[in-house]
Amino acid sequence: MTTADVTEGAPAPEFDLPRDGGGSVSLASFTGKPVVLYFYPKDDTSGCTTQALDFTARAEEFTAAGATVLGVSKDPVKSHEKFRDKHGLKVALLSDEGSDTAERYGVWGEKKMYGRTFMGIERATFLIDGEGRIARVWRKVKVPGHVDEVLEAVKAM
Secondary structure: OOHHHOOOOOEOOOOEEEEOOOOEEEHHHHOOOOEEEEEOOOOOOHHHHHHHHHHHHOHHHHHHOOOEEEEEEOOOHHHHHHHHHHHOOOOEEEEOOOOHHHHHOOOEEEEEEOOEEEEEEOOEEEEEOOOOEEEEEEOOOOOOOHHHHHHHHHHOO
C-alpha cells in the first residue's frame, strides 16, 4: 500500500502493535467504533509532548463521542511507559519499532532537519470509522488546534 492508497474512503491498513502497559492493540478489535490513529516522531520531544497532552486533555470527550485515540511512534514500549508516566497521558501509545505500520499508512519517509537527512515518521492523523475505512486524513500536522479539529470530525461522524 502506498500513501496514495491511504485516502478517505479506503480501507484502513490493519495493525497489531504492542502498547504501553503490556499487551497489544489491533485495528480489528475496534470494529464498530471509530479510531483516531495519530503518528508522531518521538516520545518526550516538545511537539510530540504537546500533542499527547492535547489528546489527553480531551480524552473524555473522545470517549463520550465513542472514539478511541491511539498514538503510534517507533519508540519501544518502555519509552512509551516513561513518557506516559512523566506526563500523565491518558491515550494508548503503540510501538511500531520496525516502522511497518508507519510504512503502510504512508507516514514513514525521508525527513530533513538542521541540514541533515534521515528516515522518520511524518506527524499525521487518521480517523478510521467503525467499518475500518479511512474517514479523514491529516498529513504534515501542525500541533496547535489539531486535536480540536479531530474531535469535531469525530463528533460529525
